[in-house]
Amino acid sequence: MKLNKLFLSLLFVALCSTVFAQTTKELTRKKEALQREIELAEKNLKKTTNGKKLTVGQINTIKAQVRLMQEKISTINSEMKNLDNQITENTGKVHNLQSRLADLKKEYAGMIRFAQRNRNSYDKMMFIFASKDFNQAYKRIKYLQQFGQYRKKQAAYIQGTEKDLNYKIVILDKDLKQKNNLLKEQVNEKSKLDKKKGEQTVVLNQLSKQEKQFSQDIQKKKQQQAAIQRQINAEIQRIIALERKKEEDRLKEEARLAAAKAKAENRPAPVAAAPAKAKTNSEMLRSSPADAKLSDDFEKNKGSLPWPVSAGIIVSHYGAYKVGQATGENNGITYQTEEGAGVRAVFNGKVTRIGDMMGKFFILIRHGEYFTVYQNLKTVSVSVGQTVATKQNIGTAATNDGIPEVVFQVNRGGNALNPESWIAR
Structure with missing residues (x-):
């Protein structure tokens, strides 16, 4: 005992x-x-x-x-x-x-x-x-x-x-x-x-x-960011429109084949079904089995996606911000990193757009109904249409006011999401 x-x-x-x-x-x-x-x-x-x-x-x-x-x-x-x-x-x-x-x-x-x-x-x-x-x-x-x-x-x-x-x-x-x-x-x-x-x-x-000069600098940066955001939104809408057109063409082809079959069998042409409720942008972006699976896999990794840089700190968070008297809205989060640092994809996907704004690049990668955006790149090492893997290098960070920074966004069907809910802590 x-x-x-x-x-x-x-x-x-x-x-x-x-x-x-x-x-x-x-x-x-x-x-x-x-x-x-x-x-x-x-x-x-x-x-x-x-x-x-x-x-x-x-x-x-x-x-x-x-x-x-x-x-x-x-x-x-x-x-x-x-x-x-x-x-x-x-x-x-x-x-x-x-x-x-x-x-x-x-x-x-x-x-x-x-x-x-x-x-x-x-x-x-x-x-x-x-x-x-x-x-x-x-x-x-x-x-x-x-x-x-x-x-x-x-x-x-x-x-x-x-x-x-x-x-x-x-x-x-x-x-x-x-x-x-x-x-x-x-x-x-x-x-x-x-x-x-x-x-x-x-x-x-x-x-x-220096409030006056500082506010002018902030306003200039906001205008540049707005221009980049318009390009990003336009590209996402273009992809959505393309998927919607594919869906419409598919339905038309099904109706044509049904009519041809009825005629061959000497039957009345089938009555066209009432138009179904229009699919949402997210539904359109996951209409194919491959895109649906990629979307599901992306969702399963919420909260554990790697950072777009291997080392860094978050200096600007998602949402409204205020610096001095200047205010603005951040659609992503800003990472401060090391000089010459590589930027990497946070998940498997396909590069759909590479944009250039005043000598700096941004990359848009599609993951089914989701998109990730990587801004303020000095160089780019991928091309449009290329499939990338998780943590694959896609470019290098550029500097803002002498400090290396990368802006990262997550988007679902055209709607910006808070990236901090998706990345690993």
């Missing part, structure tokens, strides 16, 4: 330690990823600080850095909370093991005293011969045998418990040192965050002095 309790206790300790280790590993990975993103933002920010003119890239980069630093501090806090729970848990385990060890030693001491009182063969023989009958004598022989075996087991339990206790003390000491390191890291990160917030205040003050 005692052996079972000890086994279950050790199993529980092992399971808890495994869960804690996994959580700690995940938090550490997240923290390291955030640090890489912070360093990338700082590297790109240095490219723009030499100019006196304030840029959208500078503001977005500093805002992103502040957000990433806050997230890193939050991750450190989670690590500390996790570690506090582990320290509390291990402290309890140390106390339990100490108590268990004391009980085992006390019980073992009693057995030693009994063994000493019956330490010679004569005493054992007298203990057996003093039995009332043969049955009791047999039981006393078995008792002495089992007692010896149990004493050996108890000695092994004591050694094992001492080993577990020493191990837990080492782990507890390690946890306490790790917590101390995390506290130092937290203080350091808060200091960096305060400094970055100071930089943000300076930039915002500078923005108020």
